[in-house]
Amino acid sequence: MAQPLPISGTFLDEVTCDIPGHNWGAEQWAVEFDSFVAVGIDTVILIRSGWGPRLSHPTAVLRSKVSTLPVYADMVELFLNLADARGIAFYFGLYDSGSHWNRNDWQGEVALNRPYIPEVYQRYGAHPSFAGWYLPHETYDSGQRIIELNTTLAELCKAEADLPVLSSPYWLGRHDMHLGFSLPAPSPRSLDEIVTQWDEIFSHYSGLVDVAAFQDGTVYEQDLPDTLRAMRQLADRHNISLWSNVETFDRDMPIKFPPIEWRKLIHKLTSAEGLVDKAICFEFSHFLSPNSIWPSGRNLFARYQEYLAGSHRPLT
């Protein structure tokens, strides 16, 4: 019988896009990293190092190429130091200009990241926790030249430092994915369509993008087990590591976004048991941490601990 699936990684939501800042200082981040160790989180992934004018650290390259806001804190240095001291693996998320999605300008994204990647590795690569790269341009299909964009970025990353490259795509398996966003909302994909898309994408990713951690809240909960089984087959065929990116926020509520209802979390974890190589989450600190600013996040952590201890198995 399958065992409970522990979450052993989390995104760090810098630069934040749609999750309000908790406004933690250096001391609170240190407490959080201690919690990471205590709960078995060995991997942290910076979701993006910059987004449009917002930067998580000083960078001469980006400041010379795009309009940016001043940087008041080097969050990357802070995170790497905290990770170094605790033996946590840190994955660096590249820069997302935000304009690719409207202009379909994948070469522009590459042009910005091409000189940025060496600058980053020169500045931070000596940190022992610097363990890999993360591609922040998420996608649900092969449109918008995502194959060219992400394989090129992966090549640039591996050329700079031959470390694992992570991605975290989504499925667009629900009709309400874009609620509250300004993006156009395409039709949800059937599982057949999802498989077709990812078979093609993975055939290009193979050897370049090492990990696909699908966002597990992007199909209906009932469809998650079948979807994960199909992805497992695809990942094996293309020699890609399949992780689950467990969404710890709730997509179904008028408030965008609170911590997820505990049964949804348990269901998603249970559905992934035995199917994925690793479970990470988006993200621990706001929504699941014992240090969360949301009381319901701290309660969610208690329910999650009960699940790890063997409670909350499906009733018959």
Add this chain to the structure above:
Amino acid sequence: MAQPLPISGTFLDEVTCDIPGHNWGAEQWAVEFDSFVAVGIDTVILIRSGWGPRLSHPTAVLRSKVSTLPVYADMVELFLNLADARGIAFYFGLYDSGSHWNRNDWQGEVALNRPYIPEVYQRYGAHPSFAGWYLPHETYDSGQRIIELNTTLAELCKAEADLPVLSSPYWLGRHDMHLGFSLPAPSPRSLDEIVTQWDEIFSHYSGLVDVAAFQDGTVYEQDLPDTLRAMRQLADRHNISLWSNVETFDRDMPIKFPPIEWRKLIHKLTSAEGLVDKAICFEFSHFLSPNSIWPSGRNLFARYQEYLAGSHRPLT
């Protein structure tokens, strides 16, 4: 002079629809039920036992008829045990498939609940706290075959166990009722229209649906006193018990939904003084409880206690 109106009942928001879960565990629910006793809450109403694929307890009947998610906890058993031990009356909310509203298929709702009601009563009816039934299909007028639906469900409930049947309709007396929802937004009703609709509905409910607890935030605050007086006359004419379902969440804010501003709560309670047979609320645990995850909910509880102690009477 009218006396302060205590809230002596609350809904239990399982399965939740638009209120994020607080993710309480069994111990926290026990604390909450102790709070119920301390503040004079003698009645709890499960708002629905299932909604679409989500279920609050294991049920072979529904699992054989609709696509459902696994059940990880029997919340009904938990609530009944807590209520038994404290002398609290528990009302069981029926199953809402969620599809009636789009398909206008009232007979489909009946077909699901017809075998479900006996299953429920056989499983839970021996609990001394099992005090009655709640009809989860809310309505604001006689459309969508709500009379046929709710009278038929009430008949089935009373045939299974002749216990009180509760309903909690609304008025559609505001133009902004459906903000944030995907339902079409009909025009708000005048008080004359409201009276016409409920005179007809109550004439059918009489003898079957014992209680109408109108949602008190569904007319403009200025119109609440007149609306309640009109409902009092209607309820008396049709021998239905009139309760107030005091909404403890705020409909007026961009955040959907925070605890209500205290003066709105006081105004609604004051407006119902001397007019209703009982005041319940939707709902205590998220928005008014001393255990609320919202600090403003805990503060609201303090203001409500001041009101009960005689403060916050209208100033001249």
Add this chain to the structure above:
Amino acid sequence: MAQPLPISGTFLDEVTCDIPGHNWGAEQWAVEFDSFVAVGIDTVILIRSGWGPRLSHPTAVLRSKVSTLPVYADMVELFLNLADARGIAFYFGLYDSGSHWNRNDWQGEVALNRPYIPEVYQRYGAHPSFAGWYLPHETYDSGQRIIELNTTLAELCKAEADLPVLSSPYWLGRHDMHLGFSLPAPSPRSLDEIVTQWDEIFSHYSGLVDVAAFQDGTVYEQDLPDTLRAMRQLADRHNISLWSNVETFDRDMPIKFPPIEWRKLIHKLTSAEGLVDKAICFEFSHFLSPNSIWPSGRNLFARYQEYLAGSHRPLT
């Protein structure tokens, strides 16, 4: 080199419009006013004393002229007493019927406030903390007869009691200003257009409206320094005192509105250093206070204290 800019004033969000009530009682407000003193807040501004049917205090004038809700607490008296005891200056925000914006009926607003201003001053003017008037009808340009409205209201205020008159306009310098509101969304203004509008408005305000505290989140963050420099020139030309109304809530998030991310706050304060005569905020109690109901607001306060102590200067 410029020094950190302390926030020495705050709005009091009564009657609230789009910020959920924290439901503080008299004791909590006393704690908050003590915090005002501790953090150097010497000025509080009641954002409006009434809005549509909602009133912050009993008023025979308004009750005779508009449909109002009962008043359950005299918040103005509470605030004035707290301010008196602590040497804090209190500015009284006039009544906003809410209907001006749809009906373009500036004379209706004046007709309501003309008898209301003497009533207010007779009731509250003897309080030593009663320091001035605030014009609650915010605007971003000279449309909707705002010049006639606000200069007439300012004349009435000064005729009743010759005290400073404050305003807090906005710039409409972003394309996403009205997200979540029902107002029509005009095009964002260029800086040239902003200057043209406010040159005209200030020429009429001069000698009547003493202070313009622009809402600092109503241009893109990158544009704030240039915008403030231009406003400084205009304000000097027209002999108006330029304050910054530092928005402590985040406009960029799906949740409307959480405490702002700390780096945005630091950037806006840094941008205003040396340019404004005073910084106030909207508002301290919900979003920046050590007593905030938002944990991220309490954390924001810690980051703000670090800024005042010299941290968080721009990195190079």
